[in-house]
Amino acid sequence: MKKTKLALTAIVAFAAATLATGAVAHEGTNAHKHGHAGHHAGHVETTETHSSSFSHSSSNAKVDALESQLQAMQAEIRSLRAASGHHQVDPDTAKVQELDQWMNTVKSEGHSAKGAKDNMVFFRGGYGHNNDQRGGTLDPSSAAASNGALIGAIGDRDSWYFGAGFDFGINDNLFGMMQNTDVLAELMFDYKQLGERKLNGLSAGVTALALPGVSTALGGAGVNNQTATVNALTLAASPKIKFLKGSAFRPWLIPAGFEITVISPPSDAITVLNPGMMFGAGADYKIWKDIYAGADVRYHHSFDNVDGVNPDGITAGGYLGLGF
Secondary structure, eight states: HHHHHHHHHHHHHHHHHHHHHHHHHHHHHHHHHHHHHTTTTTHHHHHHHHHHOOOOHHHHHHHHHHHHHHHHHHOOOOOHHHHHHHOOOOOHHHHHHHHHHHHHHHHHHHHHHHHHHHEEEEEEEEEEEEOOOOOOOOOOOOOOHHHOOOOOOOOOOEEEEEEEEEEEEEETTTTTTTTTTTEEEEEEEEEEEEEESSSSSOHHHHHHOOOOOOSSOOOOOGGGGOOOEEEEEEEEEEEEHHHHHHHEEEEEEEEEEEEEEEEEEEOOOOEEEEEEEEEEEEEEEEEEEEEEEEEEEEEEEEEBBBBBBBOOEEEEEEEEEEOO
């Protein structure tokens, strides 16, 4: 605005100076003409009339030219003013606009994060198979009556399982290494049942034997009527990497997780806990709103057997998840 005012002042001063110069020149011409009027009255009068007409016409032409230049300059000044007014932005207005944009961005990010439903609770079940026989508690049989040997270990290998777990969102870009890839923490427990065993205690042959100092038998076959359920409980905590964030279909994998297996019946040394690792892969699909259906395969590996009990094996099945 200051530059525009200075330009306008300069233009006005130039116009005033030009007009003043034209007026002085016009007065000098008239004075010169009156000084020579006594010598040649008739001829001078004619010449003066002609000169005045010419000078007047010349002054009008200069004024018209100056006026057109002034109008052109005024038009240019108006265009400069319009342009400067178009590009000039009030600093306060700019700050308000920037704040509004930031608030809109925060709101949109909040809604998208809320709608993403990175957390999930899921309920799962399926089939399990151990690499080795369950092993463990010795199984007395009638052969003990004849040769005194307790024979028959628990040999179940196939099982069914059910369980539940939670997924907690930690990061949504694999710590900056891959976009649209979630890092989750999974906490899960499974109940696995391998079977039931009738021969869970002393056999009929053993209980029929008379013990030293005891005049009667221990009850015969009646003491062997109960069954033992061969099962295991698994508690696991694992990192989970989930791909294709924002898509209805999302595959995932567990590179390695920690788990503890509780076995029942206990081992021959009455040990029940066995630490190990878990590896897994699977995928889920968003079937409606925040309801998901999925399937997974997991391999369970223990660091060592538990006094002869080896729970290593595989589980495969499906799950139903609820996002929150």
